[in-house]
Every structure is written in C-alpha cells, then in structure tokens.
Amino acid sequence: xxxxxxxRRPDDWHLHFRDGEVMRGVVPYxxxxxxxxxxxxxxxxxxxxxxxxxxxxxxxxxxxxxxVDFTPLMTCYLTDATDPDDLARGANEGVFTxxxxxxxxxxxxxxxxxxNVETIYPVLERMEAEGIVLCIHxxxxxxxxxxxxxxxxxxxxxxxAIVANFPKLKVxxxxxxxxxxxEFVKASxxxxxxxxxxxxxxxxxxxxxxxxxxxxxxxxxxxxRETHRLALRAAATSGSAKFFLxxxxxxxxxxxxxxxxxxxxxxxxxxxxxxxxxxxxxxGALEHFEGFASLHGPAFYGLPVNESSVxxxxxxxxxxxxxxxAGSTIVPWHGGQTIGWRFVG
Numbered sequence: 001x002x003x004x005x006x007x008r009r010p011d012d013w014h015l016h017f018r019d020g021e022v023m024r025g026v027v028p029y030x031x032x033x034x035x036x037x038x039x040x041x042x043x044x045x046x047x048x049x050x051x052x053x054x055x056x057x058x059x060x061x062x063x064x065x066x067x068v069d070f071t072p073l074m075t076c077y078l079t080d081a082t083d084p085d086d087l088a089r090g091a092n093e094g095v096f097t098x099x100x101x102x103x104x105x106x107x108x109x110x111x112x113x114x115x116n117v118e119t120i121y122p123v124l125e126r127m128e129a130e131g132i133v134l135c136i137h138x139x140x141x142x143x144x145x146x147x148x149x150x151x152x153x154x155x156x157x158x159x160x161a162i163v164a165n166f167p168k169l170k171v172x173x174x175x176x177x178x179x180x181x182x183e184f185v186k187a188s189x190x191x192x193x194x195x196x197x198x199x200x201x202x203x204x205x206x207x208x209x210x211x212x213x214x215x216x217x218x219x220x221x222x223x224x225r226e227t228h229r230l231a232l233r234a235a236a237t238s239g240s241a242k243f244f245l246x247x248x249x250x251x252x253x254x255x256x257x258x259x260x261x262x263x264x265x266x267x268x269x270x271x272x273x274x275x276x277x278x279x280x281x282x283x284g285a286l287e288h289f290e291g292f293a294s295l296h297g298p299a300f301y302g303l304p305v306n307e308s309s310v311x312x313x314x315x316x317x318x319x320x321x322x323x324x325x326a327g328s329t330i331v332p333w334h335g336g337q338t339i340g341w342r343f344v345g
Contacts, residue, residue: 002286003314009306010293012037014174014195014246017060019043021326026251027063029269031070033343035306041077041100042109048077050090073097079112080119084126091132098133106139107220108264117158128169133301135172139221151221152180163188175248177221179231185242193300195246196236198275199266204229215262216331236292237285244296247272253328268333271319274341275334277312311344
C-alpha cells in the first residue's frame with residue numbers, strides 16, 4: 001500500500017476567485033497547493049477586455065501570500081460583442097491564456113454571456129488562428145430542457161459544430177458531468193480535452209436531494225445520475241491525457257448558499273488535492289494521479305510542467321465544518337467530514 005505520494009506541483013485548470021475581500025480570503029487556499037490556475041472571468045462586471053484582465057491579475061497577485069510562487073492565468077469573458085483584435089492582443093501580450101464561453105444565464109454571473117453561439121464564430125476563427133484556447137461551460141439554457149439534460153443537449157446543438165467548423169481550435173469542455181461528455185471527448189481529436197471537478201467524482205444527484213435540500217452540494221452543472229459519476233471516475237483515473245484537474249472551486253458565503261435561492265458553487269480549493277487523490281486511491285489508480293493533476297493540463301495548454309513537487313500522505317484529516325471568510329463563514333468541500341489523505345506540501 002502506498003502511504004506517501006510525491007508528484008510535480010499541480011495546476012488548477014478551472015477556478016473562481018471572485019473579487020474584493022472574498023478573493024483576498026480564498027487565493028491563499030489555491031496558492032498553497034497549485035502553481036498556476038486558469039481564473040474564470042465571471043465577475044460583476046465581467047472581465048471582457050485586456051485591460052480588465054490585467055487589472056484583475058494584479059489584484060490576485062497582491063493576495064498571494066509572501067514567499068509563495070503562484071501564477072494566475074487569465075481568461076476573457078466572451079460576449080456577443082467581443083472584439084477579436086483586443087482578445088488577440090491580450091493573448092499576444094501574455095495577459096490572456098484562454099477565453100471562456102458562457103451561454104447567457106447558464107450559471108453565476110453569466111447574464112452577459114453569449115446568446116447565440118454562431119454569433120461568435122468570427123471570434124472563434126480568430127482564436128483558432130492565434131492558438132487561443134476556448135474554455136466552454138457546456139450547457140444549453142432553454143427553459144424547456146431539463147436541467148439534468150442540458151450538458152448532453154449542448155453537445156448535440158453546439159459543441160459538435162464548433163469542433164467540426166474549427167478543427168484546429170483547442171477546446172476544453174469544462175467541469176464535465178455526464179457519460180455523454182466523456183464519450184464525446186474520447187471520440188474527438190487531440191484538440192479537445194476536459195476538466196473534471198472533485199465533487200462530480202464523489203457525489204451523484206442524490207447528494208443534493210436526499211434527506212432534505214443540501215445546498216452545499218449544489219453547483220452548476222448539477223451532479224447527475226450514478227452512472228455518470230462512475231463514467232467520470234473511470235475517465236479521470238484512466239491515464240488519458242484528455243482529462244485533467246479543474247476544481248471549479250466557486251466560493252459563496254454560507255448565508256448565500258443557505259438562502260431561499262441558494263447560489264450554485266462548491267468551494268473546493270482548501271482540500272482539493274486530498275479530495276482528488278482519495279478518488280484515485282479508491283479506484284486503485286494512484287499511478288495515474290500525477291498525469292491528471294500535473295502533466296496533462298500543461299501539455300494541452302502548451303505550457304511547461306512545474307519543476308517543484310508536492311507530497312501527500314495517507315492520514316485521517318478532519319475537514320472543518322466551516323471556515324472564516326470576509327467577516328462571515330464559508331463551508332468547504334467535505335466540510336465536517338474525515339478524508340484519508342493529507343497535503344504535506
């Protein structure tokens with residue numbers, strides 16, 4: 001039995017920091033484990049230009065604890081009116097690493113997102129030419145489509161067309177939740193990959209609905225049936241370079257999660273690596289953990305692998321039921337539970 005595991009320092013390829021006091025409170029949780037993170041741009045107002053992204057990056061860097069080496073990788077929030085010249089300039093100047101497609105009203109702070117995917121085809125064409133990665137929240141938002149079917153419907157309505165029309169465009173299908181998404185990514189060419197969150201590896205939709213509404217297990221896309229969870233676990237632990245780590249850590253204060261209209265999002269950053277490695281341990285696939293956490297993402301994005309390393313050890317860890325944040329409290333993923341691995345550093 002493996003009791004310690006040392007891997008190249010990993011990166012988080014899908015993360016929300018928010019802004020202001022909340023951002024300053026959550027950045028250290030990510031920076032202690034990860035060397036880099038793809039930072040989502042769904043602020044209010046959203047990060048839609050090079051200048052806004054550069055300013056946001058500076059605010060994040062100011063929140064990194066002294067002596068900690070962490071690099072935020074910025075994304076451009078795509079809208080119906082995105083300027084392809086500004087996006088290309090931002091990428092060429094090293095500000096933008098990727099651009100994010102939110103279908104309008106798909107999730108938190110996505111009201112300014114794309115209303116018709118074909119509207120941004122000229123932007124996608126420019127991204128393909130410039131080598132800019134497209135990150136996708138892959139759900140349709142039509143009221144007549146069941147919330148549990150929205151990811152599968154997005155694949156058929158939009159994603160197949162995007163991949164076919166822009167074959168050289170690098171596409172990351174973010175936070176996939178279904179076997180449909182797993183099969184699509186596996187069947188696609190080398191320019192299509194996916195991130196998988198820790199929560200979608202651990203829970204199915206029962207965790208939101210059994211024993212009363214469980215708001216701290218609610219995120220978008222929502223967790224699906226058990227068959228989908230098992231498909232995600234198989235994909236993540238398979239060793240395939242098409243799947244890599246993206247926590248989708250999305251902080252909301254406890255009161256906002258437990259309100260009459262609870263916010264979507266799970267704060268996975270504090271115990272992210274412990275959560276992931278537990279799954280790989282359960283699946284007998286610890287030999288594939290470094291690839292998923294540390295190697296596949298940099299390879300897809302064309303970035304160097306981190307030189308430093310981190311160590312995890314087998315040990316019982318009691319996750320706090322809540323953490324102090326921004327003068328209030330926040331519930332971390334696995335809050336109040338015991339997990340079997342510890343991040344050593």
